[in-house]
Structures are given as structure tokens and as C-alpha cells.
Amino acid sequence: MFLNNLNTIQHNIAQAAGGRAVQLIAVSKNQSAEKIEAVLQAGQFVFGENRVQEAHTHWAHLKPHYPDLCLHLIGPLQSNKVAQAVALFDYIQTVDRPKIAAALAAEMQKQQRFLPCLVQVNVGAEPQKAGILPADTVSFVAQCRALGLDIQGLMCIPPFDQPPEDYFKQLAELAKAACAPVLSMGMSDDYVQAVAYGAHFVRVGSALFGERLN
């Protein structure tokens, strides 16, 4: 039964964390409603979604029934989805460019819903990946805060084809420099290493739910 994965992952996190608080984010993108509900019933209330529309389909009807639910946006946000994102999500992990920072700040004012945020850092400086370059991170965090965004920390997705440890270390150092200490890093293949390097949030999808649909 796939729910055994939840216990295993929680156990691995606790062991690597050595008493430090680390939050598992169950990444429910491309997973079935049945599996999502089973994980909820097992007492996991923190979930991550990549796309606003899919998140709405998965969660809009469940949210009113689960006051402890906390939904993290972990995928790129488009300007035309900002209003829906601010209404639905509880945490935005992917502030990745000035335009979206300004749109989020304005929309949070409008809805009077001030969500905690992370800045996404393109730690590998990969052209195809979203995120602020490491060298621009400290000034971008300051820019976001000047707009009124509550930037609590940094998020990254290291290059797939390299060991992640140096990138985790780099993100932790950048977070310190930016006075934005919360770290979201680590996925199915490397969440244990990420915790060892100081992650506060790990984002785990396939190791928890099994392979994604489609």
C-alpha cells in the first residue's frame, strides 16, 4: 500500500533532521483524487502543486473541509493566474522575476491576503529553468520586500544530472546573506541530503504517491 511510503519518508526526514523541524510537502501534481484523499486522511495536510488550474481542480472543493490544509505553489506562476493563485494557495514558493513579484504584491493588497513567499533561485544557472540567478538573489529579495512581499526564504531545483549537495549548500549561504532563512530544497531522490544541509521544506512527489499519471 502506497501509504507506507508516507511513514518511511517521515521517518527518514526525522532521522536526518536530528530534532530540527522539517516540513514534508506532499507534491500532488498529476496524482489521482483517490490517492490525494488517502494521504489527507492519513493526516498529511501540507501539499504542493505546480499549476494553478490543476491545484484548483484538486483542492477547491476540499479546502473548506480541511482548515489545517496548507497549499504551496511550487511551479512557475503566470501573470494571468496571480489572482486565482493568491485566493487558493497558502504559500508561494516561486517568486522568480520582478514582474510576478509586483503582481503578487498588488493582488495580495487587493485581496488583503498576505501569503508567505519564497524566492526561487536558479542555482545551476540553467537557461531553461525559472529562478533568479544566485548573484542577483540578495538584491531581488530586498526588491520584493520593498514591494511588501513577506519573503521568508529561498527555494531551488538543482540540475538533474549533478550531485545536489553543493547546490543545497549554496542556497543555504544565499539565504543567510539575504536574511531569508527558510529553505525549500530536496525532492524524491535527494530529500535526505537536503535535510542534512538545512532544508525546512522538502517537496516529495513520486517517492510518496508513486509514479505520476500521464
Ligand SMILES: *Cc1c(COP(=O)(O)O)cnc(C)c1O
Ligand atoms: C514535481 C516537483 C517536485 C516533486 O518531484 P518528485 O521527484 O516526484 O519528488 C518537487 N518540486 C518541484 C518544484 C516539482 O515540480
